[in-house]
Amino acid sequence: EDINVMQALVQFMEKLSAGNSQNDQNWGWNVSSDPCNGNVNFNGTWKGVDCMGSQNVKKIVLNKLKLTGTFDAASLCKANSLLVLSLKGNNISGFIPEGIGNCKRLSHLYFRGNRFTGDIPDTISQLRNLKRIDISNNNFSGELTVDMSRISGLLTFFAENNRLNGAIPDFDFSYLEEFNVANNNFSGPIPDVKGKFGANSFSGNPELCGKLLSKACPPSKKGSKHSSADRFLIYSGYIILAMVLLLLFVLYLFKKNKRKEDTVKVVKEEKVANVSKEPTSGSSEFKTGGNRSENRSEYSITSVEAGMTSSSLVVLPSPVGNGLKFEDLLRAPAELLGRGKHGSLYKVMLDTATILVVKRIRDWGISAADFKRRMQRIDQVKHPRVLPPVAFYCSKQEKLLVYEYQQNGSLLKLLHGSQNGQVFDWASRLNVAATIAESLGFMHEQLQEDGIAHGNLKSTNILLNKNMEPCISEYGLIVIQGQDQSFLSQSDSFKSGALGRDGAYSTFKVDIYGLGVVLLELLTGKLVQDNGFDLASWVHSVVREEWTAEVFDRALISEGASEERMVNLLQVALKCINPSPNERPSVKQISVMINTIKEDEERSITSEP
Numbered sequence: 004e005d006i007n008v009m010q011a012l013v014q015f016m017e018k019l020s021a022g023n024s025q026n027d028q029n030w031g032w033n034v035s036s037d038p039c040n041g042n043v044n045f046n047g048t049w050k051g052v053d054c055m056g057s058q059n060v061k062k063i064v065l066n067k068l069k070l071t072g073t074f075d076a077a078s079l080c081k082a083n084s085l086l087v088l089s090l091k092g093n094n095i096s097g098f099i100p101e102g103i104g105n106c107k108r109l110s111h112l113y114f115r116g117n118r119f120t121g122d123i124p125d126t127i128s129q130l131r132n133l134k135r136i137d138i139s140n141n142n143f144s145g146e147l148t149v150d151m152s153r154i155s156g157l158l159t160f161f162a163e164n165n166r167l168n169g170a171i172p173d174f175d176f177s178y179l180e181e182f183n184v185a186n187n188n189f190s191g192p193i194p195d196v197k198g199k200f201g202a203n204s205f206s207g208n209p210e211l212c213g214k215l216l217s218k219a220c221p222p223s224k225k226g227s228k229h230s231s232a233d234r235f236l237i238y239s240g241y242i243i244l245a246m247v248l249l250l251l252f253v254l255y256l257f258k259k260n261k262r263k264e265d266t267v268k269v270v271k272e273e274k275v276a277n278v279s280k281e282p283t284s285g286s287s288e289f290k291t292g293g294n295r296s297e298n299r300s301e302y303s304i305t306s307v308e309a310g311m312t313s314s315s316l317v318v319l320p321s322p323v324g325n326g327l328k329f330e331d332l333l334r335a336p337a338e339l340l341g342r343g344k345h346g347s348l349y350k351v352m353l354d355t356a357t358i359l360v361v362k363r364i365r366d367w368g369i370s371a372a373d374f375k376r377r378m379q380r381i382d383q384v385k386h387p388r389v390l391p392p393v394a395f396y397c398s399k400q401e402k403l404l405v406y407e408y409q410q411n412g413s414l415l416k417l418l419h420g421s422q423n424g425q426v427f428d429w430a431s432r433l434n435v436a437a438t439i440a441e442s443l444g445f446m447h448e449q450l451q452e453d454g455i456a457h458g459n460l461k462s463t464n465i466l467l468n469k470n471m472e473p474c475i476s477e478y479g480l481i482v483i484q485g486q487d488q489s490f491l492s493q494s495d496s497f498k499s500g501a502l503g504r505d506g507a508y509s510t511f512k513v514d515i516y517g518l519g520v521v522l523l524e525l526l527t528g529k530l531v532q533d534n535g536f537d538l539a540s541w542v543h544s545v546v547r548e549e550w551t552a553e554v555f556d557r558a559l560i561s562e563g564a565s566e567e568r569m570v571n572l573l574q575v576a577l578k579c580i581n582p583s584p585n586e587r588p589s590v591k592q593i594s595v596m597i598n599t600i601k602e603d604e605e606r607s608i609t610s611e612p
């Protein structure tokens with residue numbers, strides 16, 4: 004272990020044991036011996052420290068050792084490989100500092116049975132890898148303001164027997180395995196726990212209400228007694244709102260009149276131009292928005308087309324799409340994000356809160372009716388980890404697809420970009436692999452009969468949503484027709500034996516290949532050059548020699564990720580990229596294999612401290 008980390012850990016122990024240096028000596032926590040090479044030095048290993056075969060501290064388990072000091076998060080979190088911290092059954096007092104948010108890799112945090120006081124710091128929500136947290140049997144107080152919905156992989160939350168108050172925060176109960184907040188001062192309605200937890204998890208909170216506790220919640224306080232000052236404020240608020248609305252309406256009328264004049268002018272200019280020239284392709288480019296008048300002239304041709312066909316923008320039901328018009332898309336400032344093989348992608352800022360991306364697809368010889376049917380079908384099949392289209396548009400010249408902009412970028416960026424020092428460790432990579440396989444499996448199953456596969460699965464099409472959860476985007480955007488050999492030869496990623504031995508063609512099997520390449524990217528941390536080939540054949544050539552750690556990302560090796568489980572995942576990836584599509588496993592089988600690896604990983608870490 005690094006000497007600075009060792010010094011920090013010694014300091015952590017000094018505070019934790021309240022300066023009882025005798026303990027320190029006895030327990031071997033001092034810089035003269037490396038906690039990860041315990042036998043080398045005379046003092047032996049550090050008590051409760053486990054490096055799990057790596058060079059860095061992974062687990063610290065100091066249960067029932069009569070520790071009476073305080074918790075120094077700043078020192079502890081210098082050990083940035085730490086996965087498990089367990090301090091159960093001591094007498095540690097004081098509060099948990101905000102700095103705990105720097106223990107980025109923590110997956111298991113056990114504080115049960117101490118004398119901790121104060122708030123639970125919000126920074127806990129920065130611990131994205133957290134799986135199990137137990138803060139029960141302490142004296143924690145205040146409102147629980149941690150945004151639990153940001154910790155997507157959380158399985159256990161125990162906080163019973165404290166003095167926490169306020170509302171129970173928003174958990175994703177569908178994934179939680181264990182939950183208990185009994186004997187606190189929580190108030191208000193019990194959230195929807197999806198039938199997973201019973202009254203025991205909530206009892207002993209006199210102000211909680213809901214069916215689960217057979218205690219009806221009071222009706223919301225409409226029409227309740229307001230003081231006259233309150234009433235004055237409310238009424239004056241209404242009056243101001245009415246005035247603003249009136250003003251907006253007048254402005255709208257004014258603008259509408261003005262716009263009519265402009266449109267007439269544009270159409271006229273268009274006609275004049277057409278007399279002297281052949282008509283153009285009839286479509287304008289989206290461009291970075293300049294000033295308003297510049298924008299208008301850029302979009303003028305499409306605006307005329309839009310005037311005739313704006314009704315063909317199909318807006319699918321969603322909060323962002325609500326009230327969206329084709330004209331809004333055209334008028335908003337746009338920025339080119341990329342020109343992919345299948346079209347260009349633009350970021351369109353409707354307003355500060357609504358940012359969309361618009362994909363213009365080139366050369367897709369699909370009929371408008373087929374396109375519509377396809378998009379609507381995809382929208383019907385909803386999975387929380389598959390980005391649904393917000394709207395789509397189809398005219399002779401254009402096919403547009405609108406999605407919500409995802410500000411946290413793609414999996415490719417996470418693997419290769421400098422994401423302000425964010426760690427993308429083995430556990431998170433396994434999680435990404437499992438999530439993608441699971442959500443792709445769901446889509447495949449639902450859309451099997453319609454024959455709609457993803458068609459272009461790769462790490463730029465896996466986006467991280469605002470909770471940093473991986474989501475598949477652009478599902479079903481590309482249609483590959485069985486006979487369309489020319490399309491096949493253009494599209495490198497499909498050369499990979501998309502045609503089966505019997506000539507049968509399956510885009511579903513192409514997705515499996517794509518998934519295999521994504522798994523290889525997660526394992527190797529290497530860039531796929533334009534298509535899956537280089538990486539796949541490189542991995543093959545290394546593996547042919549012998550099973551070797553050469554293929555794996557150095558970051559994973561130095562993190563001490565289990566080689567056995569990495570090799571297991573590599574085997575899954577190699578099955579996916581089998582040149583013969585029929586030999587590739589189904590996505591359901593892949594899902595099961597990845598989950599088994601994940602469970603192994605989980606078991607090795609937990610082995611209940």
Ligand SMILES: Nc1ncnc2c1ncn2[C@@H]1O[C@H](COP(=O)(O)OP(=O)(O)OP(=O)(O)O)[C@@H](O)[C@H]1O
Pocket residue numbers: 340341342343344345346347348360406407408409410412413459462463464466476477
């Ligand atoms: N909804 C979105 N929000 C944020 N970024 C996005 C969104 N959709 C795509 N991107 C990113 O924009 C960039 C350009 O996307 P684009 O789809 O044009 O590229 P591509 O996936 O490499 O190409 P293609 O899909 O045509 O093969 C990619 O880095 C992609 O990750």
